Amino acid sequence: MILIDKPYASDFLIQTxxxxxxxIIATEAAKLMIADPSLNWISEQKAIQKIKDxxxxxxxxxxxxxxxxxxxxxxxxxxPQQISLFKNKLKFRALIADIFPEYFFKxxxxxxxxxxNVHHLKFPFIIKPTVGFFSIxxxxxxxxxxxxxxxxxxxxEVSNFKSHYPKQVIDITDFIIEEYIDGEEYAVDCYFNNKGEPVILNVLHHIFSSANDVSDRVYSTSKTIIETYFTQIQSFLQLIGKKANLKNFPIHIEIRVNPEGKVYPIEVNPLRFGGWCTTGDLAWYAYGINSYEYFLKGKKPDWNEIFKTRxxxxxxxxxxxxxxxxxxNTISHFDFEKxxxxxxxxxxxxxxDFKKYPIFGFVFVETTAENEHELSTILTSDLQKYIILKSRVNNESN
Known part of the structure; x- marks a missing residue:
């Protein structure tokens, strides 16, 4: 069963x-976003009854x-209880406190x-909303x-972005201050099957431009990225699944792996894969894995077979x-062709629609060693050369 809501549903997801x-549950939001009567729409009342059964x-x-x-x-x-465990970062930290007794959070x-009194805190640390999204x-x-x-x-940031998402997605009432984990950051799309076993559908390296960068500019996946910490990630997911009693449950989890190879969770995003149909769709372009179909049909990737051609x-x-x-209101358009x-x-x-959300879009790209510089270039770019201001358009037309 599919539950669609704003801000974005990709053509790939709809086609799936x-x-x-x-x-697909016929909520008001879903019907406004997808004008296709041929889909297998199910009323909210019928969906609720089926879930009760x-x-x-x-x-x-x-x-x-x-x-x-x-x-x-x-x-x-x-x-609702399982979602709250993950969306509220304080609840999640409390859930796993016995696994990471040395980890500081407040x-x-x-x-x-x-x-x-910031002088009483151990530096460096991360501060963020307890309920948040998109590194806001x-x-x-x-x-x-x-x-x-x-x-x-x-x-x-709170003033600029809090109106873009409902309180269940971004709530700035409470913040969490937590220890900074040195290491590489990864994002994992996975689901827990009807036996509670985790099934990994993708692992992506979250690349940063500097030690202080917390943006979401570039996420990359490859055979090497998936294989390097696959076993450690799988073991950690088993712990999370047992703690929260997860079955038939998809998640997008952000983790850090320290220099010793220990996995530390950053946050768990429940009931979905990457936001804006990003990482879920990328698995298809990268590996021929339809993440949505794999979850809803209980399928598991054959990574050995997949990597033969990748x-x-x-x-x-x-x-x-x-x-x-x-x-x-000062921007004319974004030069996607360039x-x-x-x-x-x-x-x-x-x-x-950059007028509604503070993003112009997403691009999925394939690279090899010979042109990997494309990623480092876009990672450090302020994108200014692609952002066309109205003033420039007016000057050129005069």
């Missing part, structure tokens, strides 16, 4: 629903905006941030002298964000 005749039925959502619907209509299931009200208001703090500027940045390729998602904070020329092998381009 159609080809498999998956049931079979509480373990697999449910996939493209967006955490749907959490409100789950809380309102599926309160008789374990889903909850604090947004209104109390200005009053905290997430900051690494290396020293006490940075605290004032970080607070100002958080206030600005030895050296790297597949990446590039987030085209408005990192400069340019006011959208962007695509900077990549040898773009796989697909998804444009978004």
């Amino acid at each position: 629903i159609k080809e498999n005749n998956f049931e 079979n509480p373990t039925i697999p449910i996939y959502s493209n967006s955490e905006n749907s959490i409100g619907w789950v809380e309102e209509h599926l309160h008789f299931t374990k889903l 909850g604090i009200k947004f209104t109390d941030l200005k009053n905290i 208001a997430v900051h690494k703090v290396d020293s006490a002298k940075e605290w004032e500027s970080v607070l100002n940045a958080i206030e600005n 030895e050296s390729q790297k597949y990446s998602i590039v987030l085209l964000d408005n990192g400069l904070g340019i006011p959208e 962007l695509l020329k900077d990549f040898k092998k773009p796989l697909t381009l998804r444009k978004t």
